[in-house]
Amino acid sequence: AQSVTQLDSQVPVFEEAPVELRCNYSSSVSVYLFWYVQYPNQGLQLLLKYLSGSTLVESINGFEAEFNKSQTSFHLRKPSVHISDTAEYFCAVRRIGNEKLTFGTGTRLTIIP
Amino acid sequence: GAVVSQHPSRVICKSGTSVKIECRSLDFQATTMFWYRQFPKQSLMLMATSNEGSKATYEQGVEKDKFLINHASLTLSTLTVTSAHPEDSSFYICSAIPGTGADYVGYTFGSGTRLTVV
Numbered sequence: 205a206q207s208v209t210q211l212d213s214q215v216p217v218f219e220e221a222p223v224e225l226r227c228n229y230s231s232s233v234s235v236y237l238f239w240y241v242q243y244p245n246q247g248l249q250l251l252l253k254y255l256s257g258s259t260l261v262e263s264i265n266g267f268e269a270e271f272n273k274s275q276t277s278f279h280l281r282k283p284s285v286h287i288s289d290t291a292e293y294f295c296a297v298r299r300i301g302n303e304k305l306t307f308g309t310g311t312r313l314t315i316i317p
Numbered sequence: 318g319a320v321v322s323q324h325p326s327r328v329i330c331k332s333g334t335s336v337k338i339e340c341r342s343l344d345f346q347a348t349t350m351f352w353y354r355q356f357p358k359q360s361l362m363l364m365a366t367s368n369e370g371s372k373a374t375y376e377q378g379v380e381k382d383k384f385l386i387n388h389a390s391l392t393l394s395t396l397t398v399t400s401a402h403p404e405d406s407s408f409y410i411c412s413a414i415p416g417t418g419a420d421y422v423g424y425t426f427g428s429g430t431r432l433t434v435v
Contacts, residue, residue: 240426247323247410247426248361294360303349303414305424309360 206231206297210308217285218316225280225311227269227295237278238296238305239269248294254278265289290315319345321413323427330401330434338396338430340411346391347413351424352384355408367394401434408432 209228217223229235236255240248252263259271269280278295295308320343330336340350348369353361365375365386373386383405385397394413398405412426 245326245408245429245431247321247428248412249426250424303351303366304363305351305412307360310358312358 206233206235206299206306208295208297208306208308210295210311212311213309214312214314216314216316219287220284222283223281223285223289223313225293225295225313227278227280227308229276229278229295229297231276231297231299234300235297236300237269237271238298239263239267239278239280240294240296240307242292242294242310244291251280251293285313285315287315287317289313319413319425321347321411321425321427323411323430325430326428327431328433330432332402332434333400335397335399336401336432338398338409338411338432340394340396340413340427342392342413342425345413347394348391350388350394350411350413352386352394352396353410353412355410355429357408361410364396398432401432403434406432406434 207230238253239251241251242248252261254261254271262268267282292310292312294310296305298305322341324339350367352364354364355361363376364379365373367373367386367388369388369391375381388394408429408431410429412424
């Protein structure tokens with residue numbers, strides 16, 4: 205079975221500062237990796253995903269994540285955050301060939317004006 | 318893009334009554350839908366996998382008689398919380414994937430239903 209660890213439950217960051225949200229996973233087989241964002245009282249929105257190929261994936265709103273197989277990590281980064289980035293961020297993995305998503309416990313990103 | 322509509326967004330019910338939550342795929346056919354439960358400030362816990370035309374597969378520890386799932390068509394899955402109690406109060410979220418499932422890598426989530434049992 206696979207598992208996901210998000211070590212930081214809360215991350216406060218000043219506006220326009222960079223941020224990194226950490227995600228580590230464990231799996232005995234190859235996986236797909238995802239980052240989802242959840243705004244208050246809403247469902248999840250896909251932020252970005254790693255399937256194969258380039259280990260650096262980017263989203264349209266400035267976030268990026270890098271797949272590091274040796275460190276089994278998929279950290280999410282943004283060079284300059286905005287107030288609107290305040291949300292809960294979930295890392296998730298899916299074993300290739302299996303339908304189920306396994307989520308981390310989430311990281312609450314709070315942007316300080 | 319793929320859109321999943323979940324209804325209602327909020328519901329308050331009395332203890333002992335049943336509540337039905339609907340999850341619809343609006344612009345695609347969803348062979349498989351998933352139901353999650355999210356406690357405050359916690360992650361999503363998969364409750365069950367709903368497959369069109371067959372019985373749902375429940376995760377360990379989830380009472381199938383309490384959380385009834387029906388996936389009668391390719392665009393609709395319902396979750397019924399039967400004889401609800403205050404401890405069933407939670408945020409319920411559905412997600413759906415089109416096609417055959419295993420080959421599809423993206424998931425679309427509904428906007429969630431906040432259930433409060435009083």
